[in-house]
Amino acid sequence: MQPPPVEPDHFGVLGLERRWTLSVQEIDQAWRDRNRLVHPDRFAGKGALERRMSLQWTAAINSARRALREPVSRGWYLATGQARPRDEGGVRLDPDFLEQVFEWQMEANADPQGVQQQAETARQRVLADLDQRLSAWEQGDRKAPPAGVEELLSQMKYLDNLAQPG
Amino acid sequence: MSRNIGIDLGTTHSLVAAVIDGKARCLLDEDGQALVPSAVRFEGEAFAVGAPALARAHMDNGITFTSFKRFMGRAPQEVAEEAKAFGYTLVQGDDRVIRFQHGELVFTPVELSAMILRELWQLAGEVLLSRPGGVVITVPAWFDDAQRQATRDAARLANMEVLRLLNEPTAAAIAYGLEKGVDGQKVVVYDLGGGTFDVSILELNQGLFQVLATSGDTRLGGDDFDQALAHVVKASLSLGDLDGIQWRMLVRAAERVKRELTLADSATLKVELGGVEHQIEISREQFDELIRPIVDRTRGSIERALADAGLKPRDIDEVVLVGGSTRVPLVRSFVKQLFNGKEPHKEIDPDQVVAVGAAMQADILSGASQLTDDLLLLDILPLSLGIETMGGVVERIIPRVSTIPATASQTFTTHVDGQTAVDIHVVQGEREMVRDNRSLGRFRLTGVPPMPAGVPRIKVEFTVDADGILSVSASEKSTGVQASIKVEPSYGLSDDEIEAMLEEAIDKAEEDFDERLLIEARVEAEGVAHALSKALESDAALLRGEEATALPALLAELREAIAGTDRKRIGGLTKKVDEQSAPFAQRRIERDLSLALEGRSAAEVGEALGVE
Structure with a gap:
């Protein structure tokens, strides 16, 4: 057994292709198959080194599954190499979008349901857009990270909060 | 092997x-x-x-x-x-x-x-x-x-x-063997012991077990049934004030009735207090009514666990009963009813x-x-792991319900120029503030190369193993120095303390063996002494010759030995008492036999001989 890579690729450790269109079932299946190979229970009573590697591998596949299971975090991972928004220096959001968000926030007290509905509609639109761009990217050679999706993903963060407050 | x-x-x-x-x-x-x-x-x-x-x-x-x-x-x-x-x-x-x-x-x-x-x-x-x-x-x-x-x-x-x-x-x-069932099935495990109640929801997938949620009550169990029954009996028999020992005897009598009522429709509670024999008939209905509110207290925990797992009772495929208290018929019917009439598993002894x-x-x-070679257990972290940040706020590093083993890494830095050590406080729980969570330990990173404040990048890796136990390792990224970590657990024994105990235990192993035999010898000796003293009291007339003085003397000697710590002496005397009182015991048996046979029915003979 080899140790897992230092900065493991979430797709790679699960033996999956770098793709956007993955079902939860596919990811779980890959995760289960890997578990059977690397889980510490398969190395009970073995040497300390092997047990340590098994632990590292299993932790890596568990992180990978968590990162890839949700479409939005999978999108982030494809776009930036991290399964969550960058800590600093992300993309600049469209001023029109920000103005709309601000307006909804103002209205939220007076008409929470109305705002929720509008935000949800917007969220679905962004999600569809995201799906379209990432699906198109998947058809290509997939060498460069997908372009233009980081802004959509950032918008999702705001829309999630408005559509499902609390 | x-x-x-x-x-x-x-x-x-x-x-x-x-x-x-x-x-x-x-x-x-x-x-x-x-x-x-x-x-x-x-x-x-x-x-x-x-x-x-x-x-x-x-x-x-x-x-x-x-x-x-x-x-x-x-x-x-x-x-x-x-x-x-x-x-x-x-x-x-x-x-x-x-x-x-x-x-x-x-x-x-x-x-x-x-x-x-x-x-x-x-x-x-x-x-x-x-x-x-x-x-x-x-x-x-x-x-x-x-x-x-x-x-x-x-x-x-x-x-x-x-x-x-x-x-x-x-x-x-x-x-x-539930892993052999349908994929994705949800299992509820209802565990009612003597003093604790646990409920867990598992999901089983292709030989993989996952704990989805768990809840319970650490002060709820079958002992509460005994207590409740004892209180009612005390009131209905107007037993007045009981001392500690009397109360325990009443509770034990109640426990016996509880056991009988798992099969019988009614049972008699008998208890001798202060030389007076009390008895009262308890029906299954009475008992059920009495314990219903207690059993009902398990409902809240079950609902919490279901909510945590995002499930409804109808989503549950199998229910498993664990713990001796699930033998109580009302508990079984309660659980069955809670899960829409699904028959719970109880084929294996719940203990x-x-x-x-x-x-x-x-x-x-x-x-x-x-x-099987296809069974693999995958567990989750029951409570989130976090670290203390500025102002006593918790920063979550591994969320609860993460599948374990799990790792997370976090980069730390120094606040003072030339600082060579950093303290990290790890907590477990779901609350925002450090003080509301459980403190697991303080990790002290030492050997950080002296640099201006904020320059060192110390990467700390937290790893939770398959047993749910945390370990921490760290390295300074800019210089590659492996910082060392000293763990000071908030509660529990440190590594050094365990080592010391272990050494002591090894040294004492032989001595310990002798010491445990002493109490076992005492238990046996007390049984023999108790039997002989009762026989001497009730059947002194059957003593022959020197027995009348020799046996009481021997008994006194044995009792003195029991109070001492010489195991061999206790064992030797136990054997001696056994041997020397054998003829006396034999006479008592013969007397009972002849009494029994004098114009009595077979059933009475049996009773006289203590045969059921």
């Missing part, structure tokens, strides 16, 4: 099991008992474990510890009330390790648990006729890092190789099912199991 074993280390009793000829079974002691009471007794330097410890619990020449599992991995300040309720004295001034004081001796829950483990290990060795291999030990699914660590420490003190800490509900599901599952897992981990 040595055989692996499974151990259910329980609050009130513990069991050991192993797979023999392809079948998992609990191993029985020489009295045919699978349940070893989780009790340890000390009389001076002497000690006893299991049934003999419980048998002498009422005597005031020592102390019997029970329920110490409740104290495992907890903080002295949070158990003060509980310790008092059990009559244990805590060593004052220690806010890290719980230590019970008795005279000059001091015991930690970890050491007491280690004594139970050793007892079970020895039992396994005797039954299997060989030294056992590795061990799987079960723990409640909700045990946090410190409680799991304490369990592992106990195993280390007992010199065992722990293959895996296994969640109790998972063990029960394995025992029933044994967890140990059986542990043994199966132990066998699978041997890598040469005939049971």
Whole structure:
């Protein structure tokens, strides 16, 4: 057994292709198959080194599954190499979008349901857009990270909060 | 090859099991008992474990510890009330390790648990006729890092190789072979013991077990049924004020009735208090009405667990009953009704099912199991792990319900120029503020190269292993220096303390063996002394010749020996009393026989002879 890579690729450790269109079932299946190979229970009573590697591998596949299971975090991972928004220096959001968000926030007290509905509609639109761009990217050679999706993903963060407050 | 074993280390009793000829079974002691009471007794330097410890619990020449599992991995300040309720004295001034004081001796829950483990290990060795291999030990699914660590420490003190800490509900599901069922099925494990209630929801997928949610009540169990019945009986018989011993006798009588009522429609509660015999008839209906509110208290925990797992009762495919109190018919019908009439699994003895599952897992981990090679248990972290940040706020690093093993890394830096050490405080829990969570430990990073404040980039990696136990490693990124970490657990024993105990235990192993035999010898001697003294009282007329003086003298000598600590003397005298009183005993039997046969019916003869 080899140790897992230092900065493991979430797709790679699960033996999956770098793709956007993955079902939860596919990811779980890959995760289960890997578990059977690397889980510490398969190395009970073995040497300390092997047990340590098994632990590292299993932790890596568990992180990978968590990162890839949700479409939005999978999108982030494809776009930036991290399964969550960058800590600093992300993309600049469209001023029109920000103005709309601000307006909804103002209205939220007076008409929470109305705002929720509008935000949800917007969220679905962004999600569809995201799906379209990432699906198109998947058809290509997939060498460069997908372009233009980081802004959509950032918008999702705001829309999630408005559509499902609390 | 040595055989692996499974151990259910329980609050009130513990069991050991192993797979023999392809079948998992609990191993029985020489009295045919699978349940070893989780009790340890000390009389001076002497000690006893299991049934003999419980048998002498009422005597005031020592102390019997029970329920110490409740104290495992907890903080002295949070158990003060509980310790008092059990009559244990805590060593004052220690806010890290719980230590019970008795005279000059001091015991930690970890050491007491280690004594139970050793007892079970020895039992396994005797039954299997060989030294056992590795061990799987079960723990409640909700045990946090410190409680799991304490369990592992106990195993280390007992010199065992722990293959895996296994969640109790998972063990029960394995025992029933539920992994062979339909994919994605949801299983509820309802575990009602003597003093604790746990409910867990598992999802089973292609031989993988996952704990989705767990909940429970640490102060709810079958003992509450006994108490409730005893209170009602006391009132309806107008028993007035009872002292502690009388109350315990009444509760034990209530417990007997509870057991009878699992099969019978009514039972008679009999109890002798202050020389007066009381009795009262209790019907199943009366009992059910009495305990219904108690049983109903399990409902809230079940609803919480279902909500946590995002499920409704109708989503549940299988229900498994665990714990002796699930023998009570009302409990069974309550559970069945709660899950839309689904018949719960109860084919395996509810006291044994967890140990059986542990043994199966132990066998699978041997890598040469005939049971299955496709079973893999995947557990989750029951509570989030976080670290303290500015202002006492928690930053979550590994969220609860993450599948384990899990890792997370975090980069730290220094606040002062030339700072060479950084402290990291790790907590477990779901609350925002550090003070509302459980402190697990402080990790001190040393060997950071001296640099201006904010320049060092120290990457700290947190790893939770398959048993749910945390470890931490760190390195300074800009220079690649491996910083070293010293762990100071908030509660529980440090590594050095365990090592010291271990050394002491090895030194004392032989001495310990003698000391435990002493109490066993006392228990046996007391039985013999008690029987003889009763016979002397009731049948003095049957004594012949010198017996009238010799036997009482011998009895006095034996009692004196019991009070002493010379095990060989106690054993020798027990044998001597046995031999010398044999003719007297023989005469008593013959007298009973002739009495019995004088114009009596067969049934009366049987009764006179004590034959049922």
